[in-house]
Amino acid sequence: MKFTIRIVVLLFATIVAAHAATDFKVLKRFPVNGSESWDYITVDSVARRAYVAHGVRVNILDADTGEVIGTIEDTPGVHGVAIASSSNHGFSSNGKEDKVSIFDTTTLALIKKIDVGKGPDGIYYDAASNRVFTNNHGSHDITAIDGTSGAVAGTVAVGGDGEGVVRGQDGLIYVALEDKNELCGYDPRTLEVKRHIPLEGIEAPTGLAYDARNNRFFVGGHNKKMLVVNGTTGKNVASFPTGSGTDAAAFDDQTRLIFFCLIRRICG
Numbered sequence: 211m212k213f214t215i216r217i218v219v220l221l222f223a224t225i226v227a228a229h230a231a232t233d234f235k236v237l238k239r240f241p242v243n244g245s246e247s248w249d250y251i252t253v254d255s256v257a258r259r260a261y262v263a264h265g266v267r268v269n270i271l272d273a274d275t276g277e278v279i280g281t282i283e284d285t286p287g288v289h290g291v292a293i294a295s296s297s298n299h300g301f302s303s304n305g306k307e308d309k310v311s312i313f314d315t316t317t318l319a320l321i322k323k324i325d326v327g328k329g330p331d332g333i334y335y336d337a338a339s340n341r342v343f344t345n346n347h348g349s350h351d352i353t354a355i356d357g358t359s360g361a362v363a364g365t366v367a368v369g370g371d372g373e374g375v376v377r378g379q380d381g382l383i384y385v386a387l388e389d390k391n392e393l394c395g396y397d398p399r400t401l402e403v404k405r406h407i408p409l410e411g412i413e414a415p416t417g418l419a420y421d422a423r424n425n426r427f428f429v430g431g432h433n434k435k436m437l438v439v440n441g442t443t444g445k446n447v448a449s450f451p452t453g454s455g456t457d458a459a460a461f462d463d464q465t466r467l468i469f470f471c472l473i474r475r476i477c478g
Contacts, residue, residue, distance in 0.1 A: 240276030242269050250290035250332065250458075257315065261291035261300065268302055270318065280318045285311050292335040292342045294357035301342045301355065303330035310344060310353075312360045324360055326353035334375050336383060339398040345372030345385065352385070354401055364401045368394045374418025374459060378441055379425050386415040386429055393418070393427060393439065407444040412437045417459030417470050430456040430470045 246265025253260050253273050262269040268282040268291055287306025293315060294301070302311045308328050312321040328348025335342050340357040343366070352366035370387030372394075378384050382395035382404055391412055395405035409415055409429055415437075417430030425441035430452055436459075438448040455473035462469070 238276065240271055242271070244269075249288070252291040252293060254293045254295070254315070256295055259315075261293070263288045263290050263302070282311065282313050282318060282320070284320075289331045290333045292333045294335050294340065294342060296337070296340065297358040299357060299360070301333060301335070303333040303344050305329050305331060305347075308348070310342075310355065322360060324355065324362060326355070326362070327351050327365065331371070332373060332375065336377065336398045338377075338381070341398055343375075343383070343398070345375075347371040350389075352396070354398070366396050366401045366403065368396065368403060370394065373416040374429075376418055376420035376427070378420065379422060380441075384418065384420075384427065386418040388414050388416055391415060391431075393429065405444070407439060409437055409439070410446045411435060411449055416457050419459040419461035419468055421461055421463070421466075423463065428459060428461060428468050430459050432456060436468070436470065 242262060244264055249263040251260055251262050258273045260271045260273045266286055268285055268288060270279040272279060285302045285304045287304055289303045289305050292301045298315045300313045300315045304311060309323045310326050311323050314321060326344050327346030329346055330344040331347050332345040341363060342355040342357055344353045346353060350370055352368055352372060354363040356363055370390040372385040373388045374386045376384050383398050384393050384395045387394055391409050393407040394403060396403045412429055412431035412435055414432040415429045419428040427439040427441055429437045434452055434454060436450045436452050437446055440447050452470050453472040456470050457473050458471045460469045
């Protein structure tokens with residue numbers, strides 16, 4: 211179900227970039243076979259591929275046509291995919307086996323599996339440090355993986371369950387901690403936690419977007435609210451209503467619009 215939500219949001223953003231905000235409409239729907247649960251979709255904008263987390267496998271589609279390119283099998287409980295384009299490596303977070311699968315993005319062949327923290331959920335690539343990070347909900351930490359070798363570089367002791375992620379002006383990676391109602395900022399090279407920013411009036415923050423120009427975080431919580439946070443001072447400066455099931459978030463710098471996925475509203 212989350213696959214449908216994120217495709218819709220992606221297409222909305224494409225429309226907004228080219229037209230006025232009143233032109234919102236769904237452009238395409240890409241069918242994917244299978245009854246397993248869905249989670250994150252990752253788009254490789256260079257290779258024009260969409261990687262869809264699909265329960266026990268990753269489906270790979272042409273991002274423009276929806277044509278099936280292939281699958282990565284044996285990814286039990288997969289939540290997401292991260293792409294390290296510089297090394298032609300892909301990484302999937304296999305939540306039910308506490309492992310990450312590393313595969314070749316050209317051949318789609320499995321390279322190896324590595325042990326990470328318990329219950330890896332969201333996964334993301336930081337190009338500046340050439341590292342992949344997994345938000346581990348079972349062990350309440352984050353595993354850092356070298357994007358080229360696949361070696362585990364260490365663990366970030368965030369002490370919570372990470373959800374939305376952005377990189378700030380200060381070079382820190384910020385993650386919304388769903389069970390702590392805070393933003394946590396850590397150094398992707400030293401893996402040291404540098405900042406804790408409390409979120410006032412937000413419950414179970416998941417969606418996180420960022421305006422780098424003005425150094426503002428936009429955080430969405432399950433209590434139907436979005437919070438605006440000053441990235442310099444850490445102060446909560448404003449809040450606005452969103453809707454039921456507020457989840458993933460994105461910010462479009464060109465149109466200055468913030469997008470939130472509303473899971474319950476779209477899926478019923």
